Amino acid sequence: MSSTHSLWASTASRPTYPPLTTDGLEVDVAVVGGGITGVTLAMLLKLAGQRVALLEARRLGSGTTQGTTAHLTSVLDTPYRVLEERFGVRGARLTAESSQRAIDQVAALAERFRLTCEFERVPGYLFTEHDEDYDALKEEAAAASRAGLRAELAHVPLPIVVRAGVRFDGQAQFHPLEFLSGLAERIPGNGSYVFESSRVLTVDEGEPCRVHLENGSSVIARRVVLATHAPLHRLLFQTKVAQYRSYVVSGPVAQAPRGLYWDTAEPYHYIRAANIAGEKHLLVGGE
Ligand SMILES: Cc1cc2nc3c(=O)[nH]c(=O)nc-3n(C[C@H](O)[C@H](O)[C@H](O)COP(=O)(O)OP(=O)(O)OC[C@H]3O[C@@H](n4cnc5c(N)ncnc54)[C@H](O)[C@@H]3O)c2cc1C
Structure with missing residues (x-):
């Protein structure tokens, strides 16, 4: 058990979402990371008529977003x-x-x-x-x-x-997690999806891109946005990120x-x- 906990996480009503288990799910944009950045972006993309897959490694909002004082x-x-x-x-x-x-x-x-x-x-x-x-x-x-x-x-x-x-x-x-949950529940439908417990391992860049998950499933998307706070696989950049x-x-x-x-x-x-x-x-x- 963690010795600290988030006030927001312990007081928000948060539905859970299934992991992605299929290979080759097709969308317009894959958004990797379900913090406030990824969830807000996925919502705005959906409102703009895009089909979106939001892929979160753990639970939505479980990264830095649950630690913010907002x-x-x-x-x-x-x-x-x-x-x-x-x-x-x-x-x-x-x-x-x-x-x-x-x-x-x-x-x-x-x-x-x-x-x-x-x-x-x-x-x-x-x-x-x-x-x-x-x-x-x-x-x-x-x-x-x-x-x-x-x-x-x-x-x-x-x-x-x-x-x-x-x-x-x-x-x-x-309340950041009530905001995030309220947006997230409006994303699925009409070709858009939210997945939790869906950790992305690699992204093959191309036309289209292919996003590979830890559990072997994958997403095919014209665009991929990494909203993971610290960027994935950008080793030089990561050395500049102080903790x-x-x-x-x-x-x-x-x-x-x-x-x-x-x-x-x-x-x-x-x-x-x-x-x-x-x-x-x-x-x-x-x-
Ligand atoms: C103590 C504290 C106080 C703060 N106070 C404020 C404040 O008052 N105001 C303010 O504006 N900001 C504040 N901040 C900063 C703010 O919390 C962050 O800027 C913001 O939450 C970042 O959101 P994010 O969505 O970019 O990142 P995160 O919330 O970290 O989301 C990234 C998500 O990506 C997921 N992820 C990572 N790797 C993968 C992968 N391989 N595959 C799939 N998913 C992955 C993570 O699980 C995580 O959920 C504070 C931060 C802290 C720590």
């Missing part, structure tokens, strides 16, 4: 003042716009399918407990505003001593602040609340 935010780990230095105001604007559109995409899918995934628009707060960080936060608010975000120095509604904070409007939170472990603790609380919170420490701490089956939970992570 802050839906256009504030990335790289500060906007650094993005602006490296890529100019235009590059920073593109980053902000694409992240904001990703949040809108989640909102649109949740609304379209009436997913009970606790999607909620909330503000995000970057805060510091140290006076010497004030100038950096002020600069960050200005750079984020130039990138098109609604960001300003603001009071941070946390019951701790906060020296300064930036409020970013238009952020959001949700980090981060812990999140959560528990029921009588009341919790509304919003997403993260500080300026390294590694940074992050806080959010979640409503689960009518009960408020607080999630705190970052060590």
